[in-house]
Amino acid sequence: MSDRLPGIRPRPSIGRKLDIAARRSFPTVVTGLLLVLAAAPLGIGGQPQTQLAIALASVFFWTLVRPASMPPLAVFLLGLLLDLLSYAPLGVGVVILLVLHGFTLAGRRVLGRAGFMLAWIAFALLALGAVALQWGLTALLTLRLLPVAPAILAAILAVGLYPLLAVPLARAHRTLAETDQA
Amino acid sequence: MIRLSIPLRQALSKLTLPVLIAVAFGLMLLGKADTMIATRMRMALADSLAPIWGLVAEPLAGVHRAIDGVQNLATIYQDNGRLRAENDVLRRWQAVGLALDAENATLKANLRWVPEPTPSFVTARVVADAGGVYARAVLLSLGPKHRATKGQIALDERGLVGRVTEIGSRSARVLLITDLNSRVPVTLETSRGRAILAGTNGARPRLTYWPEGVVPVEGERVVTSAEANAFPAGLPIGVVRYNANHVPEIEPDARLDRLEVVRLFEYGLHDLAPPELSVVRQTERRR
Numbered sequence: 001m002s003d004r005l006p007g008i009r010p011r012p013s014i015g016r017k018l019d020i021a022a023r024r025s026f027p028t029v030v031t032g033l034l035l036v037l038a039a040a041p042l043g044i045g046g047q048p049q050t051q052l053a054i055a056l057a058s059v060f061f062w063t064l065v066r067p068a069s070m071p072p073l074a075v076f077l078l079g080l081l082l083d084l085l086s087y088a089p090l091g092v093g094v095v096i097l098l099v100l101h102g103f104t105l106a107g108r109r110v111l112g113r114a115g116f117m118l119a120w121i122a123f124a125l126l127a128l129g130a131v132a133l134q135w136g137l138t139a140l141l142t143l144r145l146l147p148v149a150p151a152i153l154a155a156i157l158a159v160g161l162y163p164l165l166a167v168p169l170a171r172a173h174r175t176l177a178e179t180d181q182a
Numbered sequence: 183m184i185r186l187s188i189p190l191r192q193a194l195s196k197l198t199l200p201v202l203i204a205v206a207f208g209l210m211l212l213g214k215a216d217t218m219i220a221t222r223m224r225m226a227l228a229d230s231l232a233p234i235w236g237l238v239a240e241p242l243a244g245v246h247r248a249i250d251g252v253q254n255l256a257t258i259y260q261d262n263g264r265l266r267a268e269n270d271v272l273r274r275w276q277a278v279g280l281a282l283d284a285e286n287a288t289l290k291a292n293l294r295w296v297p298e299p300t301p302s303f304v305t306a307r308v309v310a311d312a313g314g315v316y317a318r319a320v321l322l323s324l325g326p327k328h329r330a331t332k333g334q335i336a337l338d339e340r341g342l343v344g345r346v347t348e349i350g351s352r353s354a355r356v357l358l359i360t361d362l363n364s365r366v367p368v369t370l371e372t373s374r375g376r377a378i379l380a381g382t383n384g385a386r387p388r389l390t391y392w393p394e395g396v397v398p399v400e401g402e403r404v405v406t407s408a409e410a411n412a413f414p415a416g417l418p419i420g421v422v423r424y425n426a427n428h429v430p431e432i433e434p435d436a437r438l439d440r441l442e443v444v445r446l447f448e449y450g451l452h453d454l455a456p457p458e459l460s461v462v463r464q465t466e467r468r469r
Contacts, residue, residue: 036231039310040238045439048315072199076206084227086314087355090213090220094206102199138316141214144362147383150315 026177027066028074031058032081039085046153048086052093052134053158055082056127057165059097063104064111064119065173075101088134089141096130096137103129120162127158225350228312232323232353235309239323243442301414301447304330306354308441318361318383319347320441322354330354333412334446341418341435342366342406343444354446358438359419360387367410368419370396371403379404379419379432385439386431389422398422398430414449 012020031054038051055078062070079094086093103126104111111119135151175181186194213220254261290297304324312321324330336343336356344364348355359366364381368389375396381387389398398404402422408415420434 036234037238039231039312040235041242041308041310041442047311048313052315072202076202079206080209081227084220084224087224087312087317087319088314089210090223091206091208091210094209095203098199098203098206102203105199134315137210141210142316146316146362150383154315 020179023177023179023181024069026172027058027062027069028078030172031055031062031078034058035078035081035085046157049150049154049157050161051082051086052131052154053127053161054165055079055093055097056100056130056158057123057162058169059101060104060123060126060162061166061169062173063101064108065170066177067105067108069177069179070101072098072101089138092134092137092141096134099133100126100130116163116166120159120166123162124159127162128155131155131158221348225348225353225355228310228321228353228355229350232309232321232350235321236307236323239307239309298414301449303445303447304328305443305445306330307443309353312355313358313361316362316383318358318364318381318438319344320356320358320444322356322444322446324352324354326352328352328354330446331448334448335413335417336444336446337417338436338441338444340437341420342413343436343438343441345412346446356444356446359434359436360385360438366413366419367407368404369407369415370398370422371405372399373397373402376407376409377404386423386425386433389430389432400424404432 034054035051038047038054044050059070059075059078063075075097076094079097080090082088082093082097083090107122111122131151131154134154135146135148139146289295306322306324306328308320309323310321312319322330322336330346330349332346332349334346336346342359344356344358344361346354347357357364359379359381360383361381362383364379364387366379366387368377368379369375370377370392373396375392375398377392377398378390379387380390389404392398400422404419404422406413406415406417406419418435420432420436422430423433425431
């Protein structure tokens with residue numbers, strides 16, 4: 001961001017450029033790592049739902065607070081990773097994450113200024129929509145009526161996980177992911 | 183880099199999202215048209231991640247064992263008493279079992295029974311959940327020179343787990359018997375009636391298509407049947423339990439929610455398509 005402000009500053013060194021790149025890719029890389037970790041045998045129930053919840057919450061959070069670090073292409077790649085890791089029909093995760101990203105971007109003006117509670121409520125609605133869309137698309141692609149219970153669990157988990165994820169992510173947003181600190 | 187005017191650049195950046203959504207729908211069609219692409223991509227990713235998950239699995243298993251240890255300490259006294267009683271019962275059963283085994287051997291010798299070959303097996307560690315929201319499957323980590331093949335049968339120390347549906351260079355995916363796409367031909371052990379065990383994605387698969395005149399009895403043992411040549415006969419699956427709606431379900435012997443190590447048996451039976459492919463196969467067969 002600071003590059004666009006007027007003023008004279010030294011030419012960025014390679015180290016600083018690397019630092020900026022690392023900070024900019026931090027949200028995507030951390031989300032990807034969390035998705036991989038959520039597939040590991042942790043021995044807890046509802047892990048696939050947790051994985052979906054993490055993807056939804058991370059994409060929503062970073063799109064809201066730092067859209068420059070969560071561009072559509074990154075969302076696309078995260079969706080592809082989600083599809084491949086969760087053995088869903090190819091493209092379903094990509095579509096739901098991109099749609100979530102689009103809606104969040106559209107509502108960013110209002111949500112950015114509103115408090116945490118409002119953002120949480122908005123996320124709950126969006127997550128519900130995303131899970132419903134995933135259920136519908138998966139049913140359509142596998143030509144099967146799927147049970148609704150796992151989808152409801154996924155939506156509840158997403159809503160419940162959001163505050164837990166948002167607190168450390170908000171801290172990272174001000175420190176690790178902040179390109180101005182590079 | 184090409185220099186573009188600012189309005190054009192803004193217009194292009196606004197176009198990225200719709201274009202990517204269109205690409206995603208294209209990806210869906212591609213995945214539907216050629217299911218092998220998705221399978222290959224998945225197994226490539228699983229192959230590269232399996233060693234990492236394997237590394238994570240080791241300390242995680244340690245943590246689980248430690249928690250179990252602490253929990254066991256609390257009940258160690260009652261457990262000991264229960265185990266002594268159980269041991270007495272089992273010792274009697276052992277005597278019965280040995281007598282029956284000897285009797286069986288003499289009978290088989292008299293009947294000139296052709297012995298079934300002992301199947302070969304490999305043991306593998308479960309490293310990841312490979313099911314997703316709408317499927318039940320696990321990923322196994324195998325060595326780079328493994329000889330696992332599609333259609334092999336996975337058992338844990340207690341009973342049937344599922345079948346291998348996809349094979350990578352160092353990993354394999356096992357579809358569990360609880361998966362929505364899983365169908366296992368079974369035999370009810372007391373009535374010898376045949377039935378089909380259909381997965382529901384829940385913890386207990388459902389028993390369907392038992393013949394007229396045979397009623398699955400609560401607590402009855404259920405084993406695999408050799409019908410359709412998909413499974414060998416007699417592998418333990420579980421016991422019949424009626425649910426609240428009076429539908430017979432199977433409580434699996436295998437601990438499907440806490441799988442750590444499974445054995446893959448080679449019986450030389452049919453290979454198997456992964457669940458994503460089975461729909462396509464069925465339509466092809468109908469033609």
